[in-house]
Amino acid sequence: MGAQETIGIVGGTGALGFGLALRLAAAGRPIAIGSRDASRAEEAAGRVGEQVPDAQVEGLENAEAATKGPVVFLAVPFRAQSENLTNLKGALTEGQVLVDATVPLAAAVSGRATRLLGVPQGSAAQQAQEMVPKGVTVVSALHTVSAAGLSKLHTQLDEDVLVAGDSREAKSRVAELISLIDGLRPVDAGKLETARLIEGLTPLLISVNLRYKAHAGVKLTGLPEDLWP
Amino acid sequence: MGAQETIGIVGGTGALGFGLALRLAAAGRPIAIGSRDASRAEEAAGRVGEQVPDAQVEGLENAEAATKGPVVFLAVPFRAQSENLTNLKGALTEGQVLVDATVPLAAAVSGRATRLLGVPQGSAAQQAQEMVPKGVTVVSALHTVSAAGLSKLHTQLDEDVLVAGDSREAKSRVAELISLIDGLRPVDAGKLETARLIEGLTPLLISVNLRYKAHAGVKLTGLPEDLWP
Secondary structure, three states, X not given: OOOOOOEEEEOOOOHHHHHHHHHHHHOOOOXXXXXXXXXXXXXXXXXXXXXXXXXXXXXXXHHHXXXXXXXXXXXXXXXXXXXXXHHOOOOOOOOOEEEEOOOOEHHHHOOOOOOEOOXXXXXXXXXXXXXXXXXXXXXEOOOOOOHHHHOOOOOOOOEEEEEEEOOHHHHHHHHHHHHOOOOEEEEEEEOHHHXXXXXXXXXXXXXXXXXXXXXXXXXXXXXXOOOOO | OOXXXXXXXXXXXXXXXXXXXXXXXXXXXXXXXXXXXXXXXXXXXXXXXXXXXXXXXXXXXXXXXXXXOOEEEEOOOHHHHHHHHHHOXXXXXXXXXXEEOOOOEHHHHOOOOOOEOOOOOOOHHHHHHHHOOOOOEEEEOOOOOOHHHHOOOOOOOOEEEEEEEOOHHXXXXXXXXXXXXXXXXXXXXXXXXXXXXXXXXXXXXXXXXXXXXXXXXXXXXXXXXXXXO
């Protein structure tokens, strides 16, 4: 078994990004946590190391974290998505896969977290695809997993992750990483434009959560056993 | 126990409407199946009777079916929703609840069933609320239940139904009816405007179904036991 590829997480000090870093480090993958501020990223890497003693994790500036491996997660608030993508233009290179987990909640413009903004490109994921350098493939995923649950290693997850993208190969690679997290089942939801519908699940779950004081997740019923043949 | 209230189903000869009529008749409820054409409604009522020998079911014109009970289901294609609501203006009366199951798929305008149209009011349900007579309350529900599964009594269902509306009392009444169908769990998803996000689940499931040749349904994880206190 050769050395495993590093997973870069832009916005790795935020709730979702940190949860991802923690879970993927616990699964034995080398992680590059990115932040606007390298010292905050280092601090987050330290917190991962406290919980996962043998973690291979480093903290870097976002743009540097984005160069560390073939698959990079973008886990930033929608308000900062466009700015982050501009900053990554010189960092991302042809052949990389960018996993966009951004949700255009109206909260980004001081509206409600139970409402979705209209994004000119159709969805945050399509905005990402428009902004990444040529040859970088965007996959949309991880909109419905509770950051709170992800960030607590002892929380048993049991839900689906809808994955959308125009490249089946890129989706498969992302699905493989998601499958490393116990209790998450990736489901191929179709082309990248489907992200528009998937991103709407987040404000919908927030609405349900407000009502029931819960951290709801999504599961699809009626699917076959083997989802990634 | 007094006589039970009749449930009206506008568009009860369509796939979803017929499935609802069949399941609710099997649960012992009197049903008024509506259709543009009364003879087609009678024919559908006959088909319910073949499968549910003790069914109390009649076939009527849509507008008449809509007067038969306090809760009326609207199960018509989006293309015909506005026309149907216009025709119901003289039939629906104050105090009734209209359950809108319409999904504004782009297929309504010869586009794809994996895409959602933008509706000026925000959602098909909000369009319904704008068009019903004063005092009629719209509840949005039943967008993700496969009509194919509903129409086969022997198919064991096991999924959630997201229910949205501005009146908690109206939502509770609808939830009670949905709960009569074995294997369906109604979940309060919030205010009527949430229908915009819920309606998006249908093209999303259609996209997943195309990929996996499945009839996927939705379930939410992490919710409390008692959803309708």
